[in-house]
Amino acid sequence: MKIKYFAVILIASMSLLSCNNKEAAKQAPTAMPYKVMELNKSNTTLLAEYPTSLEGVVDVDIRAKVDGYIEKIFVDEGQHVKKGQILFKLETQTATQDAAAAKARVDVAQVEVNRLAPLVERNIISKVQLETAKANLATAKSNYQSVLAEISYAAIKSPVDGVIGTIPFRLGSYVSNSTSEPLTRVSDISKMYAYFSVNEKQQLDIMMHAEGKTFQDKIEKMPEVNLILSNGMEYEHKGKIETFSGQANSLTGSFNVRASFSNAEGILRSGNSGTIQIPTFLENVILIPQKSTIELQDKLLALIVDKESKVKMVPIEVRAVPGGKYFVVDSGLNVNDKVLLEGVGLLPEGTPIKPVVVKYDEVIQPVIKE
Structure with a gap:
């Protein structure tokens, strides 16, 4: 009787365990296939961007050297002028009258000298009187x-070849050498300077990646830079970085x-703004899709697959x-890590998946240095 009772209990327990296993199997998530990429290394080029302002290679404020009213304006805004051209x-009128009076005084003084010279020669008067004359x-x-x-300063000329800027004054305006606003500005825009600033870290990053031994050597060997204009278009000519300031602004x-750009077509003008792009070529770095x-x-987190084929979130540091x-x-991932290409943002950490491995080169297109 006891044996029969024990058998009934054993069968019931096995039945219950079987049901629990079936229920657990029903509740366990089914691992779904998702594409993953096994990390490797490749090459790329980064572009550091900096706001810039443009100026002509020479920008000269035109000011009056003498006081007077503007009698004539010979040029217009935006006009090309030559060195020595009257602007x-x-x-x-007053200066001309003064000149006539001054010339008369010269004549009178000359007559006095001519009169006294023979008298001195004949010892009639002393040499002191002649020297005074x-x-x-x-x-x-x-x-x-x-x-x-x-009078000559009244004709105001251009000191350089260039383009006329704004002319704030009109005929009849009174100007002097102390007038705060210049008559205009003449800009030589055959070559343009792009001025921008970098912080200490950016300066070190640029120089540490540049070729060359000395600081000046590195500047000379730096790659050409791009200029993105204010309308978003890339300027057709490449530029060259020429100078870094000797010390940081306190x-x-x-x-x-300062970078320079050719401007033979005259498209760029002083006062334009834009963005400088400095390329940095990187070799043997890990790239992942954004x-x-x-x-x-x-x-910023990347989703990788661990050894148990479960999703794991990893903090990473990157550069775009x-x-x-x-x-x-830059940090957080290593070669051979498997990064999710699908389900990012949908799969919670710990979710088991069936990794479908995609080749690195099928996703990441390497950059070849020219």
């Missing part, structure tokens, strides 16, 4: 030359940088590759 003419003549000539110079901690990452609490397609991974 403005100031009224010279000669000094008066020299003073009169100097005053006369000053008036003539003032207030901002930044270095001033779509394989998610942001969570100010951290131009084009918005890839990231360069």
Whole structure:
């Protein structure tokens, strides 16, 4: 009787265990197939971007050297001018009258010298009187030359070849050498300078990746830079970085940088703005698609598959590759890690999957250095 009772209990227990196993099997998630990529290394080019302002190779403020009213304006805004070309003419009526009076004083002084010279030779008067007359003549000539110079300064000429900027004054305006606003600005735009700033870290990154031994050698061997215009278009000519400031700005901690661009077509003008792109070629770095990452609490995460084929979130540090397609991974991932290409943002951590491995080269297109 006891044996029969024990058998009934054993059968019931086995039946219950079987049911529990079936129920557990029903509740266990089914591992679904998802594409993953096994990481490797490749090459790419990064583009560091900096806001820039453009100026002509020479920008000269045109100012009046003498006081006067603007009598004539010979140029218009945006006009190309040559060195020595007259731009403005100031009224010279008063100066002309002063010149006539000064010339008369020169004549009078000259007559006095001519009168006294023979008297000195005959010892009729002392040499002191003649020397005084000669000094008066020299003073009169100097005053006369000053008036003539003032008249010549009334014709205001361009000191360089270039393009006329804004002309804020009109005919009849009174100007002087103390007028705060210049008459205009002439810009030599055959070559343009692009000025921008980099912080200390950026300056070190640029220099540490540049070829060459000395600082100047590195500047000379730096790759050409791009200029993105304010309309989003890339300027057709490449530029060259020419100078870095000798020390960081004590207030901002930044270095001033100057790049130059050819402007034979005259498309660029002083005052234009844009963006400088400095390329940095990287070899043997890990790249991942940007779509394989998610942001969570100010951290960027990549989803990888662990040894048990379960999803795992890994914090990573990256730099964006131009084009918005890839990231360069600086830390957090290693070669041979398997990164999810599908289900990112949908699969919670710990989810088991069936990895479908896609070749690295089928996803990541390497960049060949020219």
